Amino acid sequence: MVRPRQVEKAVxxxxxxRKRAGxxxxxxxxxxxxxxxxxxxxxxxxxxxxxxxxxNGFGRVPSDSMEAWARALGVAPAxxxxxxxxxxxxxxxxxxxxxxx
Amino acid sequence: MSIVEFPRHNPxxxxxxxxxxxxxxxxxxxDAAGASYAVGATERGEPQFYLLxxxxxxxxxxxxxxxxxxxxxEDGAGRLIGExxxxxxxxxxxxxxxxxxxxxxxxxxTLVWCAIRLAIEEKFEPLFEESQELLVRFAPQxxxxx
Numbered sequence: 001m002v003r004p005r006q007v008e009k010a011v012x013x014x015x016x017x018r019k020r021a022g023x024x025x026x027x028x029x030x031x032x033x034x035x036x037x038x039x040x041x042x043x044x045x046x047x048x049x050x051x052x053x054x055x056n057g058f059g060r061v062p063s064d065s066m067e068a069w070a071r072a073l074g075v076a077p078a079x080x081x082x083x084x085x086x087x088x089x090x091x092x093x094x095x096x097x098x099x100x101x
Numbered sequence: 102m103s104i105v106e107f108p109r110h111n112p113x114x115x116x117x118x119x120x121x122x123x124x125x126x127x128x129x130x131x132d133a134a135g136a137s138y139a140v141g142a143t144e145r146g147e148p149q150f151y152l153l154x155x156x157x158x159x160x161x162x163x164x165x166x167x168x169x170x171x172x173x174x175e176d177g178a179g180r181l182i183g184e185x186x187x188x189x190x191x192x193x194x195x196x197x198x199x200x201x202x203x204x205x206x207x208x209x210x211t212l213v214w215c216a217i218r219l220a221i222e223e224k225f226e227p228l229f230e231e232s233q234e235l236l237v238r239f240a241p242q243x244x245x246x247x
Binding site for chain 1 (some may be wrong): 130139141142143144145147149151153157158159160161164173175177178179181217
């Protein structure tokens with residue numbers, strides 16, 4: 001019988017990148033002077049638990065709410081999306097913004 | 102929309118109790134091979150349990166949070182799936198919510214499977230003496246099939 005295992009060692013690259021994205025989002029939120037609850041309110045969420053999920057590196061900012069997150073944090077939406085893309089889809093980010101012709 | 106903010110009764114309640122963690126692991130143990138979990142906490146110290154998908158990405162499939170007055174279940178995209186005052190009640194409510202549809206397939210399948218497992222595991226308990234509870238457990242699944 002397979003039981004879930006707690007992830008501790010050898011953190012996969014994808015998870016590591018999500019954690020870095022979460023840390024960046026937390027920095028931006030604190031810089032904006034917002035608590036998780038206040039950010040959730042601005043995003044129209046019933047609970048603030050998803051903010052924590054994302055900041056802890058276990059979730060992603062949904063693409064359909066990136067603009068709202070960006071505006072709530074006082075970041076230009078395009079810059080916000082581009083920055084998160086580097087964490088969430090690094091290869092795509094590389095193709096779009098880093099590879100020179 | 103106003104945020105639901107539960108008062109924090111116990112500042113030291115930031116961790117899952119061994120019983121809670123055991124219960125959560127038991128409920129979700131039937132997840133596919135390669136599944137894993139992690140724990141974390143909100144800014145206010147409320148514990149969170151993350152059920153993760155298969156390697157290598159280990160995407161969060163479900164997130165269970167314990168707030169001061171109950172448990173909240175969301176999928177990996179932050180969609181609210183269920184709320185309940187206790188973990189036992191929680192699995193039932195979550196399965197019922199999942200069966201209503203509109204959630205990710207993985208989250209729905211996981212929750213339905215959990216509900217079925219709970220029902221099977223408890224078949225030797227005095228379930229038949231509690232017809233109302235039995236109805237609560239099976240009616241959503243039957244409704245989903247119909």
